[in-house]
Amino acid sequence: MSEWRKVRGVIRRADVVVEVVDARDPWGTRSSEVERLTDRLGKPLVIVVNKADLVPKAVLEKWARILRRERKTIFISAAKRLGTRYLWRALKESTNKRPVIVAVVGIPNVGKSTIINYLKGSHSVGTSPIPGFTRHVTRVRAAKWLRVLDTPGVIPRQPGELALISALRPEALDDPVPIATRFLELVAKKNPGLLKELYEVEWEGDPLTFLEKLARRRGFLGKGGTPLVEEAAKVVIRDWQTGRNTFYLEPEDYGLA
Incomplete structure (x- = not known):
């Protein structure tokens, strides 16, 4: 199964999609492919601007005004555990469905794995393979109300x-x-x-x-x-x-x- 096909499959199975982007270049690290697919499937999407500790607050505020015109957007530093409570709140508010299944997607090196590991945290209870996928795609119980789809799939770029x-x-x-x-x-x-x-x-x-x-x-x-x-x-x-x-x-x- 191709990497992009994994991503598409995970998005289809999710209730909410989290698109992780880099605070140093939020616009350039977005994925139009992910956003178009999510819109077509009618699923809520939250943009998580990670590595916010690397950028001045005034610049983040400008990006917030731009991005929030289109999508629900939060700013965090997953590695430093800054703003992560807003992530939990955004996921809870994105849908009334319980448990909620969340797909965390993004290009490599934006901090997707750090966010997934943070959500899994000490509350996660094992993992289970997703039927129809390779063994590299798993569903993790991160909390009573939250399941996280974990995949190494990447989004196509040159x-x-x-x-x-x-x-x-x-x-x-x-x-x-x-x-x-x-x-x-x-x-x-x-x-x-x-x-x-x-x-x-x-x-x-x-x-x-x-x-x-x-x-x-x-x-x-x-x-x-x-x-x-x-x-x-x-x-x-x-x-x-x-x-x-x-x-x-x-x-x-x-x-x-």
Whole structure:
């Protein structure tokens, strides 16, 4: 069974869908596929903006105004247990059905697993396989009134797009340089000082020059002292994915008001 087919199946079986997105780029980490399917099936969807601790409150408030025009939206940091009580409340209020079956979906690296594990917590009572699915899809009793569908299924995106929104490890890319250069240009346009702060390398307007300097600074050198820009590119992508790079996007960056 394909990964996307697993996600579709889990959504069909759920009473409520939780779509997890990254607070540093809420708009770019949404899934139109998930939202269209959920709407077509007539199921309530809650957007959970995770990693909210990485973004200034004023920026989160701007995103809240945008996202709440369309969907019920809450902001949390699952890893730090901030705002999680709002998640429980949102799930309870989304439907009158009891027990309620919740599907937690999202692209990789948005914190979906952390949220699932939090909901399971100390209250969970075992797991059971879902008939018709592979053994990797399970239903967990998280509370008397709550069941969580747990699946490793991922939402389809192009590899380059996945890497840029933190969902694909740089080691999995055939060539990380184009993705890193796109990201560097994005950061430099908004906050070039952040690059200097992180890497102690001045931004001079050219991402390849920046990667060459970073490679030299980190000692990523090949034969004859040639800078290994691919290794420097992996560092840039990895730092963004792990949160070491605190760069974030705002509604204005998408032309949203």
